[in-house]
Amino acid sequence: MDFSKFFDDEFNVIDWLNQAFRLQKESNQNIDNYTGTLITKLQMYIQEMNNSIEETSQQAVQQFPRVLREIDVLRHEATLLQEQMRTVRGDIQKVNQDTADGMRNLIQLDSVKNRIQSASKALQEADNWVTLSAQIEDTFESKDTVQIATKLIAMQQSLKILTDVPDYADRVNRLELLKNRLEALISPAVVVAFNTQDVEMARSFAQVFQSMDRAQQLEDLYVTSVKTRLDARIKEIIDSTNGEHESIFIAIYDYLLNVWQDEIRWSTKIFNHPNRVTLSIILNGLKIFHSKYKNQFNTELQRQQTISSKNRLDILIACKRVSYRKVKKRKRKRKLKVPS
Structure with missing residues (x-):
């Protein structure tokens, strides 16, 4: 007899009995003897199941205090973990705040540094303009066109920094007059280079004129x-x-x-x-x-x-x-x- 049917989710007692007595007919056993044997087997199976249930219950009862203790331990550990997470979150927020404050301080310091550098550069260029302006006349007298061009280009660079000085317009006019003098001074040599198709010489003059923002005049x-x-x-x-x-x-x-x-x-x-x-x-x-x-x-x-x-x-x-x-x-x- 198959007792595994009792574990099926769709177990039907009538179907099981019909199946049991169908086996009795096939084996030609006496129905009373077969029924008695079947009842005995069922009782033994029931007793076995009762013993198993009792044993499982005893084990559960014995293990229940330990489970409760483990639950208490887990609850305590969860509380500790929650506290630790709260502490870590606070630390992270503090680090973020400190980092933000530090970055703001760095940005402010960098801005101050750039302003100081700009001011220093402006002072250097102002001093450079004064020095070059005092030297330029002597350089023109030497007729050294390379040195003249170098000084004029340096003066031009200084003016780009000194756009906010009160006499900026006067300095621009002075520089333009000096450029005109240099252009008049080197024009004969430039024309000779053009007429003789001297590429190297013409290129050198072109670089000078371009550096002085006078490429159009050279053309x-x-x-x-x-x-x-x-x-x-x-x-x-x-x-x-x-x-x-x-x-x-x-x-x-x-x-x-x-x-x-x-x-x-x-x-x-x-x-x-x-x-x-x-x-x-x-x-x-x-x-x-x-x-x-x-x-x-x-x-x-x-x-x-x-x-x-x-x-x-x-x-x-x-x-x-x-x-x-x-x-x-x-x-x-x-x-x-x-x-x-």
Whole structure:
């Protein structure tokens, strides 16, 4: 007989009895004997379960005081842990507060240090300005352009710190006058470097002008120096074409294109804005050509009064046609250079 069915959650006594008597029929045992045996087994099983329950109860009763003691110990330890956590939390809050106060003090000290350094630097620069200002005239008399430039750059740096002094505007004006004197002093040497295409010398002058915030003035000086060369060459081209207007335009456009290519290469080595410099040179060339060609064209018209209006118009149309072809050709070349 399977007594394990009693442990099933869905135990049904009727099903169990039916199963038990079904086994009796299959074994052909006497029903009274089978029933008596089954009852005896059930009683023995009940007795065994009672003994087990009693034994378990005795063990539980014996262990209950120890469990209570352990519960008391755990409760005490939990109380101690709670107190320790409260203490640690207080310590953490104190550390955070102390850290915050310390950081505020550090920030304040750093701010004070920076102010002291700024004040010290301002005093040093003020003293430096006075010293340099007293020395600059002697340096100009020596005509040592390198030393002059060095002192002017140092004075310029000092002025950047002394923006709040009462005589700041006067100092700025004095520095600009000194820069003008230096520029006038070195301009001849700069022009020589430009005319001889001396890259190293031109670069050294460019560094000086850039350090003095006068890069634009150096560019203007270079554009002016090139203008004389343009003027002479354009006049030569116009004079050499024997009044053939279409040939004049072709030669001028070819010349200015070569000038553009040469100047962009040169200016890139010297200036921070080579495109601006080159464009100024080309514009000057066009202005020179316009002025000289206009004068020659008007002179020719006055000299040849017999030229009809139609012939005059034909000359202008031919010149425009040359200009159009040159521009169109230039655009086509630029498109070919664009990567696909």
